[in-house]
Structure formats: C-alpha cells, structure tokens
Amino acid sequence: MDSTQIRQLNEIISRWTGKPGALMPVLQEIQEKFGYIPEDAMKEVSAKLNIPLPEVYGVVTFYHFFSLKPKGKYKIQVCEGTACYVKGAKRVLEKFEEVLGIKVGDVTPDGKFSIESVRCIGACSHAPAVMINDQVYGRMNSEKVSQLIKTLK
Amino acid sequence: MAIIRTNVLICAGSACVSSRAYDFKTALLEALEEAGIKEEVNVVDTGCIGTCDLGPVAIVYPDGIFYVHLKPEDAKVIVNEHLLKGRVVNRLLYQQPMTKEVFPSLSEIDFIVRQKRIVLRNMGVIDPESIEEYIAKEGYQALAKALTMSPEDVIDTVKKSGLRGRGGAGFPTGLKWELTRKATGNPKYVICNGDEGDPGAFMDRSVLEGDPHSIIEGMMIAGYAVGASKGFFYVRAEYPLAIKRIENALEQARSYGLIGENILGTDFSFDIELRRGSGAFVCGEETALIASIEGGRGEPRPRPPYPANRGLWDSPTVINNVETLANISPIILNGAEWFSSTGTEKSKGTKVFALAGKVNNTGLIEVPFGTTLGEIIFDVGGGIPGGKKFKAAQTGGPSGGCIPAEYLDLPIDYESLKQIGAIVGSGGLIIMDEDTCMVDVARFFLEFTQSESCGKCPPCRVGTRKMLDILERIVNGEGEEGDIERLIELGEEIRRDSLCGLGQTAPNPVLSTIRFFRDEYEAHIREKRCPAKSCRALIAYQVIPDKCRGCGICARVCPVGAAQGKPREIYHIDTGLCIKCGDCFAKCPFGAIEKADLVLEKV
Numbered sequence: 001m002d003s004t005q006i007r008q009l010n011e012i013i014s015r016w017t018g019k020p021g022a023l024m025p026v027l028q029e030i031q032e033k034f035g036y037i038p039e040d041a042m043k044e045v046s047a048k049l050n051i052p053l054p055e056v057y058g059v060v061t062f063y064h065f066f067s068l069k070p071k072g073k074y075k076i077q078v079c080e081g082t083a084c085y086v087k088g089a090k091r092v093l094e095k096f097e098e099v100l101g102i103k104v105g106d107v108t109p110d111g112k113f114s115i116e117s118v119r120c121i122g123a124c125s126h127a128p129a130v131m132i133n134d135q136v137y138g139r140m141n142s143e144k145v146s147q148l149i150k151t152l153k
Numbered sequence: 154m155a156i157i158r159t160n161v162l163i164c165a166g167s168a169c170v171s172s173r174a175y176d177f178k179t180a181l182l183e184a185l186e187e188a189g190i191k192e193e194v195n196v197v198d199t200g201c202i203g204t205c206d207l208g209p210v211a212i213v214y215p216d217g218i219f220y221v222h223l224k225p226e227d228a229k230v231i232v233n234e235h236l237l238k239g240r241v242v243n244r245l246l247y248q249q250p251m252t253k254e255v256f257p258s259l260s261e262i263d264f265i266v267r268q269k270r271i272v273l274r275n276m277g278v279i280d281p282e283s284i285e286e287y288i289a290k291e292g293y294q295a296l297a298k299a300l301t302m303s304p305e306d307v308i309d310t311v312k313k314s315g316l317r318g319r320g321g322a323g324f325p326t327g328l329k330w331e332l333t334r335k336a337t338g339n340p341k342y343v344i345c346n347g348d349e350g351d352p353g354a355f356m357d358r359s360v361l362e363g364d365p366h367s368i369i370e371g372m373m374i375a376g377y378a379v380g381a382s383k384g385f386f387y388v389r390a391e392y393p394l395a396i397k398r399i400e401n402a403l404e405q406a407r408s409y410g411l412i413g414e415n416i417l418g419t420d421f422s423f424d425i426e427l428r429r430g431s432g433a434f435v436c437g438e439e440t441a442l443i444a445s446i447e448g449g450r451g452e453p454r455p456r457p458p459y460p461a462n463r464g465l466w467d468s469p470t471v472i473n474n475v476e477t478l479a480n481i482s483p484i485i486l487n488g489a490e491w492f493s494s495t496g497t498e499k500s501k502g503t504k505v506f507a508l509a510g511k512v513n514n515t516g517l518i519e520v521p522f523g524t525t526l527g528e529i530i531f532d533v534g535g536g537i538p539g540g541k542k543f544k545a546a547q548t549g550g551p552s553g554g555c556i557p558a559e560y561l562d563l564p565i566d567y568e569s570l571k572q573i574g575a576i577v578g579s580g581g582l583i584i585m586d587e588d589t590c591m592v593d594v595a596r597f598f599l600e601f602t603q604s605e606s607c608g609k610c611p612p613c614r615v616g617t618r619k620m621l622d623i624l625e626r627i628v629n630g631e632g633e634e635g636d637i638e639r640l641i642e643l644g645e646e647i648r649r650d651s652l653c654g655l656g657q658t659a660p661n662p663v664l665s666t667i668r669f670f671r672d673e674y675e676a677h678i679r680e681k682r683c684p685a686k687s688c689r690a691l692i693a694y695q696v697i698p699d700k701c702r703g704c705g706i707c708a709r710v711c712p713v714g715a716a717q718g719k720p721r722e723i724y725h726i727d728t729g730l731c732i733k734c735g736d737c738f739a740k741c742p743f744g745a746i747e748k749a750d751l752v753l754e755k756v
Contacts, residue, residue: 020466021428023448028390028429055449062450062607064432065390081352082550082583083509085597091734098712119434119601120352121391124509124581125168125205125516134393136171142710142736 001040008033009041013048022049023059027066036070064118072107072114074152076132081120083127088141092128093117095145113152155192159236160214164277166201166359167394168516173225174209180228181211188232200363202277203517204264207247212259212277219259220245250513250535264514267533269495271503272479273519276363281398284405287366293411295482299374300419307378308334311481313489315501320346320437320474321549321578322654323500323567329471332461333379336469341381343372344465344472347388347395348442350434351550352601354581356505357475359517361388361395364479365402369412369425371478374485376423379471384425387442390432399427434551434605438653439464439472441607452607453653474579476505496522500566500577510547510583513538527561530584541586544685545669549578551598551605552658554665555591574665576658590687591670592677596624598662602655613656616647620663629690630751632678637667686748689733693751698723700745707737707746 001009012029016022026049030041037060046053060066078093093104096115100108107114123129126138130148137148163169163178178196185191204210207221213231218241220231227245234240247262248255256262259277270276279286287293299307312327333341345368349357361368372384388396403425406412414422428446435441436451443465445451464470480502484492493501500522506529509515513535520529526546530536537543545555554575556563563569567577585594603617620643623636644660651657667674676682683691696707701723707716708724715731718724726737726746738746 021446021448024431024445025428028431051448058450059448062433063430066431082547082581082597083353083515085352086510086583086585086589088735091736094734095712118391119350119432119605120354122349122355122358123168123171124353124355124507124583125208126171127509129171136167138171141739142712142734143740 001038005034006044009044010048013045017048023051023056027056027060031066034070036067039068070107070111071116072112074113074132076113076115076130077118077121078104078115079119079121079123079127079129079131080117081122081124081127083124084120084129087127089128091142092130092140092145095142096130096149099146099149113149157195158193160195160197162197162199162212162214162277164200164202164204164208164210165198165281166205166208166362167355167392168201168205169208169210170394172208174223176225177209177211177223177228180225181232184229184232185236188237190232190236194236197280198282199279200276200281201359201517202259203268203273203359204247204262204514205516206514207516217258217260219247219257219262221247250538263535264516264518264533267528268519269503269521270519271483271492271495272360272476272505273363273517274483275367276359276517279364281363281365282401284366284402284409287364291482291486292366293370295485296370296373296377296411297417299377299485300417300421304334304378304380307374307485310489311378311484314484314492315489315496315499316477316480316484316492317500317567318474319476319480319504319579321552321576323577326473326477329461329473330375330378332459333381333469333471336462338462338467338469340383340468341379342465342468342470343376343379343381343384344442344446344470345372345384345386345478346437346439346442346472346474347386347392348430348437349389349392349475349579350437350605351552351579351581353507353509353547353550353583354579355507356517356580358389358392358395360475360479360505361392362398365395365399366406367482368399368475368478369402369406371473371481372425373412373416373423374481375471375473375478377421379469381471382422382424384423385446385465386425386427387430387436387446388427389430396427396429403427433607434601435607435653435655438655441653442472443470450607452609453655455652476580497564497566499568504565504577504580506580506582508534508582508584511537511541511586511589512584522566523564525562525564526556529565529582530561534584537584537586541588543584544587544589545585545591547583547585547594547662548581549576549658549661550581551602552576552654552661553578553581554661555585555594555669557669574661574668576661588685588687590628590683590685591666591673592624592683593628593688595663595666596621596628599624599659602659606655606659610650610652610656612647612650613652613659616643616651617656617659619643620647620660624663627674627677628683628688630677630681630688632674634678636678637671637674640664641667682750686750691751692733692748693728694726694731694733694735694738694746695728695749696724696726697745697747700743702743702745704742706740706742710736710740712736
C-alpha cells in the first residue's frame with residue numbers, strides 16, 4: 001500500500017477505535033475504499049484494534065461482501081435469487097461467462113470486468129436482474145447481455 | 154406565494170429507481186420549467202407503491218391519475234396534455250393484463266383494491282425523506298401516546314393486539330417484550346432485524362426505503378416498553394438506498410429532539426445506531442445477527458439463553474423484524490381491538506408479501522391474514538402470464554415449502570400453512586407455473602442453504618451437502634431407487650439435530666416438494682424424464698419441421714453452431730453440439746423449436 005492508502009486506512013481505523021463491535025464497520029469501509037481487503041490492511045486492523053489476525057481473517061472470509069482480491073472496474077453481479085432463478089438467471093450468468101471468456105468469481109485479464117453470482121438483490125419484479133456497480137439492469141436475457149457488454153467495452 | 158395546484162408523486166422505491174425513475178423526474182422538472190408552471194406543480198419522491206413491474210410510476214393529485222412505464226420523453230406529454238390542458242394521457246394508464254380494461258386511478262386497480270394497508274400505510278403517500286410529511290400523517294403521535302402510558306400498559310396493548318413476529322417464526326411480539334422487560338441486566342437493547350436474506354423477499358427493504366420513520370418510532374416504543382435506551386438497525390449492505398434513507402431519517406429525528414435525551418419532555422432517552430450486514434444469510438438468525446453486531450463471524454449459538462435474557466453484549470435484548478415494528482404505531486394509536494379485528498383467530502392483522510415469479514402483477518402487496526392464495530394470485534396478482542397453468546407457490550424462501558394448486562382456497566395464516574408443510578415466512582411469495590421443475594426448485598434452495606450454512610454444526614454442514622448431492626444426481630438423470638427415501642430420512646435428521654433455524658428448516662423445500670410432487674421425482678429417477686422439460690440433462694431441443702420457415706435466427710443466436718441449415722430451408726439442431734442454453738427456443742419467431750424428452754439409448 002502506498003502512503004495515501006495508509007493514511008486513508010488509519011483514518012478509517014481511528015474513527016472506530018474504542019467503539020464496541022468496530023471490526024465489521026472498519027472492514028466494510030476498507031472494502032468500499034479499496035475495492036478489496038489487502039493483506040497489509042488486515043495486519044494493521046489487527047494491531048490497531050487489538051484483535052488477533054486469524055480472527056480478522058476469519059471475519060473477512062466469513063462474509064460474502066469482503067473480498068481478498070480486487071474486483072473488476074465493472075463489477076457484474078448476477079442475481080440468483082428465487083424469482084431470477086425461476087425466470088432464467090442461469091442462462092444470463094452463462095452468457096456473461098461466454099461473452100467475457102471468464103468464469104464466475106474471476107476478473108478479465110485487463111481488470112475491466114469481474115463476474116459474481118449474488119443472492120437476491122431485491123429486484124425480484126425485474127427478474128432476471130443484474131447489478132453492475134450500483135446500477136440494476138432488469139429483465140435480462142442472452143441478447144441483452146451481449147449488448148450491455150458492448151456498451152461498456 | 155404561488156399556489157400549488159397539483160402534486161406529482163414519483164415512486165422512488167428501488168425497483169422504480171432501477172428502471173430509471175430519476176431520469177423521468179429530471180425530464181419532468183425540465184418540462185415544467187419550460188411550460189412555466191414549475192411553481193404550481195409540486196414534484197415529490199415517495200416510497201414504493203408496490204406496482205414494481207409497472208415502474209417507473211407516478212400519481213398525479215388531486216385526481217389520483219396513475220401513470221405507468223414512464224420514460225423521460227413522456228414527461229413533456231404529461232405536462233402539455235394533463236397538467237396544462239387537463240387531458241389525461243390515456244396511453245400511459247394502467248391496463249389490466251387479462252381483461253385489457255384501462256384504469257385511470259391508482260385506487261381503482263385490482264392490485265390495490267384487494268389490499269389492506271397498515272404496514273404500507275404511508276407508501277406512495279408521503280416523501281420518505283421528509284419528517285414533516287411523516288408527522289403530518291400522525292407520525293410520532295403513537296410515541297407521544299406511549300410515553301403517557303406505563304411500559305406495562307404498552308406491552309399489554311401489544312399483547313392484546315395479537316401481533317406476532319413477521320420475520321418468519323411468528324412469536325408473539327408482546328410476550329417477547331414482556332420477557333425482555335422482566336429480564337435482569339443493564340443496559341437493555343432494541344435491535345431492528347433488517348437482514349432480509351430470503352431470496353425473493355423485498356418487503357422490509359421497501360418499508361425501510363419508503364417509511365423509515367415508522368420503524369424508528371416502533372423501535373422507540375419498544376425501547377420504552379422494555380426499558381432500553383439504545384437501539385440498533387441491522388440492515389443488509391445490499392440495500393444502499395434503505396441505508397441512506399434510514400441515516401437521513403435518524404438525523405432528522407435527532408435534530409427534532411425525537412431521538413436523544415429526555416424525549417418529548419419525559420425522562421425517556423433513546424438513541425439509535427445503524428450497522429450494516431455483510432452478505433451472510435445466516436445473520437438473519439437472531440443470535441448470529443448479535444454476533445455480527447459484536448464484530449465477529451455471524452455464527453449462531455444454542456438457545457436458551459434467549460436474547461431476551463442474554464443478547465447483545467450479554468445484555469437483555471429484544472430483536473424485532475422491520476414489518477413487526479411498522480405495525481406498532483398504528484396499534485398504539487388505534488388500540489389492540491382495532492388491530493385484532495383484522496385477520497384470523499390466531500393470526501391477527503395483515504401480512505406484506507413480495508409477489509414475484511410467474512405472475513402478471515409482481516410487486517409489494519399487503520393483505521389481511523385469512524386471504525386465500527387464489528385471491529392473491531388471481532385477484533391481486535392478475536393471474537399467470539402467457540396463459541400458462543399455475544403449479545405452485547413458494548413461501549418462506551429456503552426455509553419454507555410450496556403450496557400446490559389444490560390449496561388455492563386455503564386461507565393463509567401461520568397455522569394453516571404450517572399444517573401443509575409450508576410457512577408464512579418473512580413474506581417472499583414466488584409463483585411457479587407448469588414450466589418450473591419442482592425437483593430443480595428443491596435443488597436450487599438446497600444449493601442456497603448449503604452454501605450459506607455457517608459450518609458450525611455438522612448436521613447442517615454435512616447433511617445439506619449429502620442431500621444436495623442426491624438432488625444433483627436426480628436432475629442429471631442419475632437418480633436411483635431409494636433416493637426419495639434417503640432424502641426424507643436425511644431431511645428429518647437435519648431438521649431435528651441442527652443448531653439454528655437455518656439448518657432446522659433447510660430440508661423444508663425438499664420435503665415439501667416430495668410431499669406434493671413425488672411423481673416428478675419418480676419421473677426423473679425411473680424414466681429419466683423431466684415433466685416440466687426444464688432439467689437440461691433430460692431434454693433435447695428440436696426443430697418442428699412444419700413450423701420452420703428457414704429464417705435462420707436460431708443459427709444466428711446459437712452460441713455453439715448447433716442450429717444448422719440453409720436460409721429458406723428447414724433448419725435442424727445437432728444434439729451432439731447443443732449445450733441446451735435455450736436461446737433458439739426463446740428467439741424463434743414461429744415457435745418452431747420445441748423441448749422434447751431426451752431418449753436415452755438403451756443397450
């Protein structure tokens with residue numbers, strides 16, 4: 001991590017130091033700021049909040065929201081909730097894999113796209129739904145997947 | 154001062170926002186400016202109206218005209234025709250999908266008429282970002298009233314109302330409060346469980362987004378009743394808009410002195426903090442949720458002790474679901490009898506359902522307990538699209554079961570659904586038609602619970618894996634005689650021996666589909682056939698020669714070159730190459746591609 005990142009990290013930690021249950025919000029803010037939880041950040045959090053490193057690692061790997069590696073510039077989240085499943089989410093996910101040539105959980109070599117499958121994003125009435133960064137795209141199908149990737153490329 | 158003659162309420166729930174409601178709003182504001190009537194027309198964001206699949210939607214008051222599927226370019230038309238000339242724009246009105254009848258006003262459409270709105274009372278009526286509008290709709294009056302009552306009387310009122318926890322288990326709310334009040338230990342806490350994890354459920358999200366003050370008020374009354382001075386919201390990180398609106402509401406309430414020290418001049422003090430979940434389904438379970446707020450892995454622990462005695466940081470804690478809390482203020486204001494006059498003998502009040510899947514009107518609905526499934530699907534939901542046949546409704550997500558067509562007339566309440574192996578659950582209601590394979594539905598839910606199992610206790614961690622293995626074999630055409638019995642046996646053991654609600658209810662979707670759709674399991678196992686023609690391993694796509702016009706669209710959309718042929722001649726599908734993605738089936742304009750049972754070569 002460079003010096004700016006370290007400064008940002010310390011700023012996050014110091015805001016929560018001393019508050020009960022600080023670990024989760026601290027990790028959430030790190031995830032949002034850096035897009036993932038760097039190993040060095042975990043060590044720093046462990047030292048500053050006085051929580052053993054294995055415990056920090058245990059929490060990071062327990063929750064889906066935290067990731068140990070950076071995600072793509074366009075973070076594609078394909079909803080696999082029940083409504084989306086009933087309306088064909090499986091094919092939508094496959095099509096993203098097909099078009100981008102990567103599997104779910106991976107990032108394209110240029111770092112531009114990553115694909116994840118997520119549990120219900122609550123956009124059930126627009127099923128099957130996909131969320132890219134914070135934008136929801138509803139009523140997806142194979143054709144729309146190809147078009148969407150073209151516009152983002 | 155300009156006189157406001159018209160209010161335009163734009164639905165700003167997540168579903169409408171994701172279908173670009175704000176683009177429409179921007180266009181509307183520009184069009185009003187251009188027409189020079191900006192001062193006369195008030196444009197307001199409002200909470201989820203519930204008609205999510207019609208979004209973006211807007212209501213024009215005073216006449217209550219309801220416009221649907223709005224695009225930015227429609228804004229100018231509405232301003233020029235409706236707002237300037239008083240002529241309703243007919244093409245933007247709601248049309249009933251089955252009868253094609255057009256309804257100009259929101260209050261007339263079948264989707265709304267059949268509902269009774271207690272929890273959703275302010276949705277589509279007020280601006281969720283304005284505390285003034287909430288107060289104008291009797292907001293915080295229930296709190297004021299509660300503070301003049303003794304905490305025991307408040308608890309007594311909630312007990313008498315018959316309100317039961319809306320998160321799924323249906324535990325009497327008043328009793329929960331009483332247990333927490335009587336527990337020894339200080340401080341005490343109130344937690345609002347907004348970790349709505351069931352796939353297919355979005356009721357709590359909509360209420361948090363659409364009426365955040367009502368939940369804050371409910372939490373405060375709970376705090377007063379149990380003797381707590383601190384509350385926590387625990388909300389999924391996946392709900393950014395809900396988080397934003399709660400934070401905004403908390404700030405407003407604080408600046409009005411409604412949260413803080415000596416509220417409304419009494420000696421009651423209360424503050425609320427917001428904590429976010431981080432994407433673990435098990436955190437909806439109360440002891441796991443508490444572990445998560447404390448900053449650890451969200452793993453459940455054995456109960457008792459219940460949180461009422463030992464909860465957050467080992468202090469007595471009352472945890473209520475969002476929808477439960479939304480019911481509190483109306484109960485305090487209108488009395489226990491008013492509330493208990495709605496519903497059935499043991500299930501009082503209403504239930505909010507997130508209606509989704511294969512149904513015409515998807516969205517958020519609130520109906521009295523005792524309403525039948527048939528009324529929900531066909532009267533409120535407008536029936537099944539595409540003339541398909543209703544097969545089953547799934548309630549309670551991965552913890553629930555399915556309700557088949559023979560129970561369409563069953564009045565829904567906690568007891569009746571339990572009797573047939575389903576649950577009311579938190580309110581996800583997914584409708585399935587004849588194209589849905591019930592074996593694969595069971596597999597889908599088990600895959601979910603299996604991956605969300607926290608891993609602490611073996612019956613859940615190992616047992617669900619074993620069940621999933623069997624189900625995967627069955628849908629892949631490798632099922633064996635005895636599999637159904639093995640699933641039932643494993644399911645009953647997991648149900649009995651798991652530590653928390655996640656494991657104890659995980660087998661429900663499997664046991665329930667076996668109970669009502671055993672023939673589908675048998676067709677997969679014995680005949681290697683999927684009756685719904687949904688399981689890929691058991692079907693083949695083929696061209697119906699009589700219907701094929703040789704347009705070649707199938708060949709163009711096929712990702713693997715399995716659809717072959719020459720233009721204007723009959724195409725065919727090479728089953729060796731076909732990956733069964735179904736794109737050709739979905740795209741063929743002549744319906745010339747069908748799904749057939751895969752005939753296995755018998756040696």
